[in-house]
Amino acid sequence: MKTQISVLVLVAALSGCSSVYVPKIVEVPVKPTTSVQTPPAGYRLAASHWSDVSKIRDEATRLSYQVSQGQITKAQAAQYLDRFRINLVGRNAVDDDMYQIYLRSAVDSQRGAINTEQSKLFIQNALRGWQQRWPNMQSKPANPAFTNFLMEVMDMQPLK
Numbered sequence: 001m002k003t004q005i006s007v008l009v010l011v012a013a014l015s016g017c018s019s020v021y022v023p024k025i026v027e028v029p030v031k032p033t034t035s036v037q038t039p040p041a042g043y044r045l046a047a048s049h050w051s052d053v054s055k056i057r058d059e060a061t062r063l064s065y066q067v068s069q070g071q072i073t074k075a076q077a078a079q080y081l082d083r084f085r086i087n088l089v090g091r092n093a094v095d096d097d098m099y100q101i102y103l104r105s106a107v108d109s110q111r112g113a114i115n116t117e118q119s120k121l122f123i124q125n126a127l128r129g130w131q132q133r134w135p136n137m138q139s140k141p142a143n144p145a146f147t148n149f150l151m152e153v154m155d156m157q158p159l160k
Helices: 002-015 049-068 074-089 093-110 116-136 145-153
Strands: none
Touching (some): 049 074, 093 145
């Protein structure tokens, strides 16, 4: 009963007010915190890039044959291919990231956790991520040869 009386008193008091403050919604301009940066106009892949991609492809083919003959495992082949690419073109953030994904895919496939199709999708998704990031990257590596080798294998557009 006390609750009802206090509510009635509150309603009566408010009904006697001639004006009630109602806040206005006003559009406030907001500066964007991030802006899309255009890549440097002078960016070019290294002169040896496409021949390096070809050399990585040839080494991958050789290692694939050894895997098919049971001489090495998929994980070992991935590790040998990584050493080959580092000796050939050096390290860069894009290739290092794609190698980690490639190795994880090889290990998971080797232990039977994923099949060939799942392995392919795993790598393709990571490559799509780099395709999306590439146009806006501020410091692009000059020779993402390993990544473009994988793009070629997956029949995707290379990073340029």
